[in-house]
Amino acid sequence: MTWSLALTLAYRLSMVATAAFILSRMPALGRILSRQLTPRDKLLLTLALGGMGIVGTYAAVPIHGALANSRVVGVMVAGLLGGPLVGAGAGLIAGIHRYLLGGFTAFSCALAAVAEGALGGLVQHYYRRGPIPWHVALLAGLAGETLQMAIILATARPFGEAWALVQIIGPPMIIVNSIGVAIFMVIVKTAAEQRERIAACQAQQALRIATQTLPFLRHGLNRESAEQTARIIYNSVKLAAVAITNGQEILAHVGRGDDHHHPGTPILTSATLKALATGEVQVAQTRDEIGCQEKNCRLASAVVVPLKRREVTIGTLKLYHDRAEAVERVAGLLQAKRHRIKKLPVEKNGEIRLLDYQDIIFGRAKDGSVQIVTASDTCTYTGSMTELEARLNSEGFLRVHKSFLVNLNQVQGVLPWFKGTYWLVMGDPKKTQIPVSKSQLKELKSILGLEAS
Template identity: 90%
Template sequence: MSWSITLILAYRLSMVATAAFILSRTPALGRILSRQLTPRDKLLLTIALGGMGIIGTYAAIPINDALANSRVVGVMVAGLLGGPVVGAGAGLIAGIHRYLLGGFTAFSCALAAVLEGILGGLVQHYYRRGPIPWFIALVAGLAGETLQIVIILLTAHPFSEAWALVKIIGLPMIIVNSIGVAIFMVIVKTAAEQRERIAACQAQQALRIATQTLSFLRHGLNRESAEQTARIIYNSVKLAAVAITNDREILAHVGMGSDHHHPGNPFLTSATLKALFTGEVQVAQKRDEIGCQEKNCRLASAVVVPLKRREVTIGTLKLYHDRENSITPVELELARGLAHLFSTQLELAEVESEARLRAQAELKALQAQVHPHFLFNALNTIVSLVRSKPEKARELLIKLASFLRYSLRKDDAPIPLAEELAHVDTYLAIERTRYGDKLKVALMADPAALNCPVPAFTLQPVVENAIKHGLQPKREGGSIKILARSYPGEVIVTIEDNGVGISPEELDKILLPGYGRGHGLGLSIVNERLKALYGPEYALKIISIPGQGTKVTLRFPQENSYQEVKGDALYSCCG
């Protein structure tokens, strides 16, 4: 009798597999296994698995005014997946139903259902390493069914009938139902792992496509970048066609339908217009849902995903099939992932474009720092030397021309440090002629530092600031020391003067963007350029003591290999 009951219960475990399969297809599966259930998820899980417990009761085998059943499977699984509250709730639903059916074991089975649900929940609560594995589910099922047998023996009356019943149904229910709990958890866990593998493949494919398209979308959304991007997707995914649009026209169409979906033409499909208007994904599983104006268009199903930049829809990505009802959930998620990555790339392209424009504007602002008074004073100095020292005047005129030519450059590409130092030296040569003995200059640099690439107009504004605001206010003048040294991984340039210094109040504000007309403007622009190019750790460092002078430190990442330079390898020019 026991073995026949075992076989019948085993046959009826098919409903366990069915329930597990249904649960594995629900969107909430990921939240269930990651233990991030919402209150709504918990309520639905309680009702569903409590209902499964009721079905297990109805599928029972009547024996001696009692039931050999698989009710414990739904109740235990509720606890193992949702925790003690969900397990207790499912057990209460199944238990009340069993109690209402009557019989001398009604109360015992109802109580056991609630306690089994709580037991499963406690296992879930104390097992912190992820989803419950099958062998722990098996042990939990064995413990739960054993608990039910013990409760029947303790609470069912008369005891003789309870004992007779347990001898018949005890072992079959313990074995079959514990296996049922384990099977349920295996199916759910396997489905989740398969879903994760599919998601990983989608992510890998999307990232591979995004990597290939990065160099094209870096230039923004235009016909050329759209054509290259659409072709990469078409060659990577089995599709009938791929198209990309902006918010006005078709930019690219690769594959079937390219004979009438021409780049530059207005949109031909209503699905595209709807995606642009709503900013939401549109899935068209039939030709009439695509809404192509060409009657003989062979494209039969499509997913249209909006491309966005800063939450504003600027275009669409469209994936087509030539058969209806061919857009699968996998392709839908792939399209969403690609659109998200492309949107991010387009935002980065806009940021890069803005950064280039800002850098050009900052360069022009630094060029504008060449004060008209400097030109006027330089020309006056040259004129005063024309008769007394014509060769000196000629030399200064050449230096002034070189200085102006450098100042008017439009290219903001990095230049060797040697070139920037030469520009500074030209500027200082003109200023030394004006100030005479009141301006002393020492410029020293490691030969290993001279090839380091630096942004143009980073040193001269700092030197000009030192002369204009540090030394010029001093009647007796002063000196400037410029030192460029090469270190592992970087070059450090210091510009130090012994001028009037900067007050602590002024020093706190001097690098704020746009601060002041004198100290702040040139220094703040240089500071912002360095941070934008190399990062905040490369900001200017300024140390100043009122009445004693100021020291400004600039750091540049060294791309060349570091070479040890001896102290006598420095060059210097003094005046």
């Protein structure tokens, strides 16, 4: 009976894979695994996995007036993903439902559901090395189901029936449900890793585009630099057309519609005007919103991205599509990029670390590599100095010298030197002094509010 029961429970664990797949499609998955849940995320996770616990009860096998079930999978996962409150909350939902079904183990199973959810939450709270791995989830599941059997023996009466029940359902429930918890966490973690790989490819493409366009944009936003930049983006991304404007007119248009979207034409698109006014990404989802007067124009939608210099909007980048529905996904990706965690991956003693941008004092090119200096350490960035500049240029950093990129918020002093040159005193413990190249001196003075010499 014991192993046939185990097989029956295993067959019914298909709901684990289904629930894990559904959770892996949730937009909040990244916040869940990075432990940055909002109150709304916690509420939804509690309700969803509490509901999964209820489904696990309905999928149970009746045994001697009790139920051999997979309820623990939902409530344990709730704790492992959301912490003690989420786990206990999901356990409370599933537990109240089980109590209302009755039976001599009703109270015991309800109490065990809350306890197991809280136990999963404690494992999440004390495991600080990232998402819970499958082997930790497996051990947590084993501990949780063992705890449930102990609670049944301690609170269910008559004791003889409780003991007989635990002998039958204990081994299969402990083994199968623990594996179920581990499988759930594996599916969720695998889905998250796939998202990260896709995001990394997108980030790599964006970085490649930024690296290629940076030399042109260094000379300012004019027709020549806009034309070169738009053409690079058009050749790198599958779009109907790419356009760049300043605050008043089109500077460049590459792709479909270039026979009538001419440089020098005043801005007509309302989304472009709004992007210039608000500094936020805008979407034009119809031809009317694009505002083109050409009847045969095939541009159906556009995403308009503000171009900023030191937080001041100086123009727009317009990504056109020939299908109206195409902009929905692009707009979502662009908005998601605005909320991306601002961390820089670096290496130290073979270990990958993620540094907050604000903790970086300066980067320097030395001996063929790029070193990142913080207040407490020096690490290595695997990319080039140009790639680092493209990544940090809009975050308050300035490349003051071909070998140095500095965090302007970490500059503690400016030392005038010979022949109108300057050195910056940085905020690291060594008070490192960094030379400023003549080509960057004017911009640095403008940013820091220094008088021209």
